[in-house]
Amino acid sequence: MSTKEAVVFSIGWNACINCGACVAVCPKEAGFISDFDTIAVHEPCDIACMHCEAVCPVSTISHTMASALNGQMLEEHVGNHFD
């Protein structure tokens, strides 16, 4: 369900099967992708339709409200998921 508030996505990389379904269903412009060809995790999504989370076969996409993250926290937020 859409939150209609900008969000930042996180991928549980351990479960991700790199299938590309999240990118396929994404209505954002070209390039809203991560280095691992998933939905972008390094920038906020202002559409927040959540279709990427819904279509993920293994439900390994989650999100945090962008408003809850300032720049520094965003960096840490993304960094945590690459550890």
Next chain:
Amino acid sequence: MQQHAIYNGNGEKKVIDYRDLKPDEYGTKEGTKPLGYVVDRRRFDRYLATQAERAGVEIWLKTEASHFRTLDDGSCEISMRKFNEPVTVRAKVIVGADGVQSQVGKWAGIKTHIKLSELASCLQFVVDGVETHGLLEIVTGHEWAPGGYAWVFPKGHGYAEIGLGVTRTMCNDNAQSYLDHFIKHSFFKERFKNCRVIEIQGGGVPLAAPLKQQYADNVLLVGDAARHVNSITGGGIHTALSSGKIAGEFLAQLIASGKPATAENLQGYHDNWLKAMGNNMWKLYRVKRDIFDTADVVERDERLYKTMSDYFGPNSEYKKI
């Protein structure tokens, strides 16, 4: 493959085995046609790459394109990173064969977006320990795979694929949960009891209409990128190969003519594709849409079971698509 078993949600089945229906035409006997092919994508893609390379194609690995721009002379320049180093290439035309998550189409401003209701969320296990008898088995029914179907496919060497695709607007759980439910609770549960999972694969399969426009200045799209997928079966390998061939033959003529790859000049590709297979793919999409738009679940299940059974039958009007 030319041998199928289609199941409804209760386990009743219709077997369509061309080894029995047309024993002189299909099978392993001398002079008969192969029953069909199940491909190992890794090996198959390597084979295709080898064929292309031996025919003179230059293959760049670890190279990702990010965008392109049209130049004054009608050609285009594509920006890439090759082993992390920026590089540009000039070309007359880009063939976007970058799959369901295509970015090439978006670069060119082509409307490529797939609705959540038309992208099947799919997951499959490659397993050991499940007998298949050389049959492609398809299980319909809302309980097992809402907005899609479940399958058991022979993989050769004693392996099988057990998987399913679901439409997420028609269910409340993910493909993984449905696959777990199918394996543990379906009428195949005893058969699957000792299966051992050795690989997990998945993806989004566009059960969508083919793109209404599959070309733009300097760009045309083929395969999943253009939604060249059979909406009834979800099959897309043979349709992608065919559209690639159509595109290749069309572009060879266009380039030989010296004409620029403008959208107007690329329309012929789309026309050729429609004539060869696209019109039938549109028909299949409308059939699928009609079934999935059926509000009553029981009626929808019955229609899907009948359609899938008819589709693979010897009198199917859609054979070879």
